[in-house]
Amino acid sequence: MPERVHKYLDGGSKPMKSATTRDIEVTTDRLSGSKKRKREDVDDNLSVRPRSNAPSSGSLASVEGLSKGFKPTNLTSAKGYEPQHQLTNGSTTKQSLPKSRLSPNSLANQSVQSPLKARANALWPLRKALPVWSRASEIRQGLRIKDIMLLVGETGSGKSTQVPQILAGEPWCKSRPVTLENAKQTVNVGGCIAITEPRRVAAITLARRVAEEMGTPLGASSPASRVGYSVRFDNSTSPCTKIKFLTEGMLLQEMLLDPWLKQYSAVIVDEVHERGVNVDLVLGFMRNIAAGRLEGRGGIPLKVAVMSATAEMERLGSFFEEGYVPSSNGVDPEENESDVSESEWSGISSSDEEHGTADSKGKHINGKQAEKSCAHVATCHIEGRQFPVTINYTPEPVQDFVDAALRTTFKIHYQEPMPGDILVFLTGQETVESLESLVNEYALGMSRDVPKMLVLPLFAALPQAAQQRVFQPAPPRTRKIILATNIAETSVTVSGVRFIIDCGKAKIKQFRTRIGLDSLLVKPISKSAAIQRKGRAGREAPGQCYRLYTEQSYLDLEPRNTPEILRSDLSHAILTMKARGVDDIINFPFLDHPPREALEKALMQLFQLGALTDTGTISEIGQQMAKLPLTVSLGRVLIAAAEPELDCVSEVIDIISCLSVENIFLNLTSEEKKEEAQSARRELYRREGDHLTLLMTVQAYAAENADRKAWAERHFVSHRAMQAVMDVRKQLRAQCQQSKSLKGEKPRQITPELATSLLKCFLKGFATNSARLMPDGSYKTIVGNQTVAIHPSSGLFGKKVEAIMYNEFVFTTKSYARGVSTVQMDWIGGALGI
DNA sequence: GAGCACTGC
The missing domain is CATH 3.40.50.300 (P-loop containing nucleotide triphosphate hydrolases)
Incomplete structure (x- = not known):
């Protein structure tokens, strides 16, 4: 480990790169291609609709009537709303409900009732009955006084659909012109609420539902739309979008263009308990923004609501409290002149007290003065609605x-x-x-x-x-x-x-x-x-x-899933951070700090790829890599492809597109089918290895204009995977055309010279994924000298060549290389610089 | 002669 890598870990301490000199409008269209395309996983069959088989009870008769005319389906996404069985639980909300500023009743009364408004009105009683509505006032008051709120909402609380609507009418949720410290011009800050979701289907179905509830068209379909979503390959927002559902990855992508998220007044981070790498990064960035001086937002705070199904209140609470610097310029006092009744609201919820974490901070809340200098995090617990489930254990293991x-x-x-x-x-x-x-x-x-x-x-x-x-x-x-x-x-x-x-x-x-x-x-x-x-x-x-x-085995289980960030390759996460101005990785606010060894390994890899300079700052290559929706290695390959002596961007995109989706070749079970597939795929096979075979496949598929589905079936290629390949390919081509590394090239004949260029190009990202043939016929990795076998799914399986380069190194029954091509030893030497 | 949970830009 070179000394400089340690410097990356400890050196540099700028918490957030100033964006005051940059004033880039946030539009994701540019990155993901603006053409909206319906995908099969989000079509109407999968959209969330009230279920026709909602169980009925006395009070439900009217509810069933409401869903008439809507297509019933048994499928809801994981993030489906749960109003149907909420109502069947027999509980009614006794306390008076707060009036929503966005109540569709009031919207509808202003004009002739359109079908959209009528639908929204019909949904209103269902919404009001959701458990979250009994907390609406508490949620509003919490975020009026504080910038951060933790919401624990069990399944069926309705938090994902209702909390954005509860907040959208708040006085702080509007666009305001500000003059930034280091810039002359005035920019607008705020006005929109972002809600992040871990999965694309969730973002889309929730946006649909909320648009329906608000009685507005969805996304880009109309300028009147107030609700939209943004996921990869599909951006459906308009300039008046007020509530925007997006995947965590999309929010991170937006931060690349605007680290201060100026278009947003609030970010709601949903499903935090799932703890993917991206949500951990989002939480860290949110804490950095909330804890900082907000200079990039003209002092206007970014409200953050963190929603989780499990009550990890203490951890999340102290996570946001630590490092919080009270901002002198943070809040416009006028905005907080409100009907806050201190008696009906407390910054620390009872559930926190149960966990013994309510400390002195909570006791000082008596007025805005005290609150601003003490606890900065409001909490709220929303009960869910689940039917009881009895548990049976086995008596013996x-x-x-x-x-x-x-x-x-x-x-x-x-x-x-x-x-x-x-x-x-x-x-x-x-x-x-x-x-x-x-x-x-x-x-x-x-x-x-x-x-x-x-x-x-x-x-x-x-x-x-x-x-x-x-x-x-x-x-x-x-x-x-x-x-x-x-x-x-x-x-x-x-x-x-x-x-x-x-x-x-x-x-x-x-x-x-x-x-x-x-x-x-x-x-x-x-x-x-x-x-x-x-x-x-x-x-x-x-x-x-x-x-x-057994019950004892249950009791012995770990309480939570290990967060993904503690068990994955961190190179992509670190590049994401570096590109957003986080130089000091070791002091980034991780909810769970990854092991130092894993950070060092990832920094080493980024340095070897040329994404970091020897002082640990991000290089120009690193900046380009961070913009690409690819792993760091594949990103590096794509950048190398534009070098004049390699000049193979178009072909590299075709190969990379395959490598970044699931296996495009169907797994066949019977011997008969396997042989049939082998002969059908013969025309696609290249002896240089899997990379070139993939290129042949994409080119043949793309050239097929009549019936691609039939083509795929004939060649035992997964049509679904190929559609995904074409999506990625289109996105990458658009990005490379924008960066001028790709000009409308036509497919070329794959000559041996081109094949060599392509393989050399891949070595720029995968030199460490290479192995040489040993006298005994096995392969040993060039770096690390470990035995590795060619995976049976590879076209090179069983072949013996001087050296191989591979896309993936995985352990199943033994160590396998997957996605393998033949290379020459001197190419590897050249790429490794030895 | 193996076999791969699930997301995401």
């Missing part, structure tokens, strides 16, 4: 969970009355498929008077049509048995489930810093994941959960 799941499935099926589908959580495709065949086999022996079983696998790699089967209602007298991976834990919600079988395990990806290798391991889940899985049975009615482990 289970050896074979597939076998145990099989027995439990039949036990439930025989003992429990219909209706009530069963959702089984398993670890992966392999266990799903083996249980599938076992259940089907045993089901043949069932007597005729027992209801039938319909076994449905569900995992991400399953083709879209097969996934959809899970959401179709079962035939009469049939119980659905859904065998799912983790996809059903957060990403997808299936209605009708009353029984959960939880094997207690999941596949977790773990990056091993020392050897720079990803492992995918089956590990016990955390307590919170177990609770999440259990909760999937209680969304519509009381349910039951069968845990295939």
Whole structure:
């Protein structure tokens, strides 16, 4: 480890690069391509609509009437709203509800009722009944006085849809002209609320729902729209967007253009408990902005609401309290002249006191003076609405969970009355498929008077049509048995489930810093994941959960999932930070600080790629890399492709597009099909290796103008994956055209010279991913001297060549290289500079 | 002769 790497860690201390000299309007269109395109995962089949099978109870009659004329569907996204069963819970909100400034009633009264307004009016009673509305006043007052609020809202509280609407009418939520310290010109700050979501479907479905509730058209469809969303490949916002749902990655991308997020008055960070790398970065940036002097915002504070399903109030609270510098110029006093009744509101909620963290800060809240210099974080706990789920444990530890799941499935099926589908959580495709065949086999022996079983696998790699089967209602007298991976834990919600079988395990990806290798391991889940899985049975009615482990094993589980930032390669995260002005990585406010070794490794890699200078600051190459929606290595390759002696941007984009999506070649099970596929793909195969084979495939697919789907089927290529490839390709081409590294080139013949250029180009990003042939026929890595085998999915499997370069190094049954091409030793030497 | 949970720009 060179000494300078240590300097990166400790050196430099500017917390945030000043953006006062830059005044760049935030538009994501430029980056992601402005053409809106509907994708299959967000079409109307997947959109959130009131379910037609909402259980009825006395008070619900009118509610059911409201949903007439709307397409029912069984599928809601993980972030679906839950008003239907909220109402069936029988509880009514007794206390008087605050009037919303955005109440569609008032909007509608101003003009003739349009269908949109009528729909919004119809939704209003459902909204008012959500638990979050009983806290609306508390939420408003909290953020009037403080800049940061923590909201713990359990499933079914309605927080994701309602909190933005509750805040949108606040006096601080408007655009104001300010003159920045170092700039002469006046700029507008604020006016819009951002809500970040971890997944694209969630951002889109929530935006749709909120637009509906507010009675405004969605996004770019009309200038009258007040609600929009922004996700990769799909930006639907207009200049008057007031509430904008976006993925965490999109907000980070916007910060590249404007670190001060000037268009926003508030950022709501939703689903923080999921703890992906991006949300941790967003939280760190939010704390930096909130704790700073706000010079880039003309002193106007950015309100931050952090929403989580689990009560990690103490940690999040102290995270935002630490390093908070009270700003003298932070608040326009006029804005806070409000009807705040101190008696009805306290900065520290009772739930915090239960956790023993309410400290002296909370006691001084008596007026604005005290509050500004003491506690800066308001908290609010919103109860959820879930039906009870009873838990069953096994008396003894289970050896074979597939076998145990099989027995439990039949036990439930025989003992429990219909209706009530069963959702089984398993670890992966392999266990799903083996249980599938076992259940089907045993089901043949069932007597005729027992209801039938319909076994449905569900995992991400399953083709879209097969996934959809899970959401179709079962035939009469049939119980659905859904065998799912983790996809059903957060990403997808299936209605009708009353029984959960939880094997207690999941596949977790773990990056091993020392050897720079990803492992995918089956590990016990955390307590919170177990609770999440259990909760999937209680969304519509009381349910039951069968845990295939003992109660003691449950008690021994880790309380939370390990945050992703503690178990992944940090090179991309660090580049993200450096490009947004964070020079001092070690002192960045991480909610969980990654190990120093992992930071050093990532800094080393960035330095070797030329993204950082030897003083640890970001280089011009690094800045360019940070703009690209690619891993750091692939980003480096794309930049190298524009060098005059390599000159292969167009082709590199084609290859990179494949490498950044799932496998484009279908996995075939039968020998027969495999042989058939091999001959069908022969015309695509290149002996240089997988990189060139991918290029051939993309070029052939792109050249097919008649029927690409048929082409894909003929070649045993995944059409879904190829559509994703074309999306990425289009985005990268647009970006490279904008940066002038790509001019409308036509596809070229792939000559040996071009092939050499391409492989040399990839070595600029992957020189450390190379290995040479040993006398015994095995391969050993050039850096680290570890044994590595060519993965059987590679076209070079079983071949012996002088040296190889690979895209990925993974450990499954042994260490494998995937995405492999042949290279020459002297090219590697050149690229490594040795 | 292997087999890959899930996101995201």
